[in-house]
Amino acid sequence: MLKAISISSFTCLCIACIGHSQTVSTVQFQYHSISSSIQTDSATQQWLKPYNDSIEKYLNTTIGFALENVYKSKGGGALGNLVTQAMLQHAQTKTGTTIHAAMLHPSSIKGYLAQGNITIGSLTQLLPYNNQLVIVSISGLHLNQFIQQMAADGGWPISGIKYNITPQGNATNIYINNEPIIPGNTYQIVVTDYMKNGNYKCEILKLLPQVSLNTNLRESCKVYIESFTNNHEPLAINKVSPINYVYE
């Protein structure tokens, strides 16, 4: 059954006032809503079956075990720590160089990681976007500005950096790998390409030099979780926040 979206009842004319010998063509338009209630024929069902089977098998693949629920909270929480730690570790391994910090916009993480088996499916629900990871070279001066921006927004998930947020939303006592940030130094940070492209108001990253890691956020977490499984360990959960909210 074809189901057309009801649009306007009137006929819309687009008549240019150019006069004389011009021609007019009639165009009828319709927007079909593709409802899943529309009956699928058996041939198409057969065509889809191997794809469906492969995807189900893939999504049900167990990659690790969580001893408890892992939640995202203000400043990232245990889940923000986990994801940014995975980004940092994956970036270090892929590049073989020192990566100083990882940071992520909170909206990249959806829901929470449930206690029990961790499957590709549950990880996909947690990190639904195929954001690629990139290494950005950033000066201490710009890094400080970026952290101030994150602090003003309440603090984003972060690893490798610790700082305080004042009630006014200012970042203070900023340490990177336990050292104060030096404005003239260059630091390597790992972020998503979505952030690097200036989204989430990350304009400061837009013009900085970058190296693509050719891997995405979800893959970095999969590898991180599997590293515990391969050592026959449950997933380590770090609940200590790298951000300290100062209440005056």
Next chain:
Amino acid sequence: MFMNRRDFITSTAKAGLLFSLPIIPNKFLWVDDSTITFTLLHTNNLQSNLFPVKNEHDTERRTGGIGAHKKVIDDIVKNNPYTLLVDAGDFCGDGPVFDTFKGKAELEALKYLGYHAFTLGEKDFMAGIDHLANNLTLTGMKPVVSNYDFTHTALQNCYEPYKIIEWPNLKIGIMGIVLPLHDKISIPDKEKIVYLDAVEQANTTANYLKQKNCNMIICLSHLGDRYSDGNLSDEILAKNNYDIDVIVGGHTQRFFKQPRIYQNKSSGYTIVNQAGWGGVQLAQLDFEIDNKINKNLLRTKNFLLKEKKNQ
């Protein structure tokens, strides 16, 4: 490196050999002796949704999916073989389908559904240039891309700068315009793909298709319909082209209430339309093309839009 005119003509001439000549029963040929009804079906941003997706406003409901999509298309084609099915890019998207198949299943789905032509969006590059090229080769699918030079990449022989689809008494020219990709993708060797000015290439290609006596010229665009900051868009292309009749849009994932019509540079008009995302909608435009008086839609100065009633 930019293609010179000879290269362009040579490559486009090769692509032009790909004609489709369906056998059409007489009863479908014309509404009357002089009019052909040509149906353009289009989608955009299918984003790997082989299976129904959750409804945006009602998560209990699911829409889209190859099964329902196929049924709707087949019913339309059955009633009018003068039907063209096209997509405006981003057939790939985030999620388990892409993670599992990396774009190959998505291309096989386009083939299964009978798409005549499609272009690329930024998400179609997610698995990398070489992987995309490999998938295109394995599936035998070729996107239409008119404003990129892929000469120094694995995509070199995997696309066509234009395509012509022919029926008896009807010849449709198709081009593909892809948005500037370099700040939207993070993949190895992206600097080897060369962006060519979209409006300039669109006009050059459309003019070429006009010289090939196409009755109608369709641009598959992944620019996005329009932007408040004035970025390059379908609206800008529509206002600055000479010969394009219809821009089938994508990228911005807009559900149009009706097609938009813009006056173009040749005092004619260009239609812009888009069909949401995820395959939850299929847009249909029916053109009545006068076979005797106004055979060539390129000479059409105005369009009269009418909402099509339920079948």
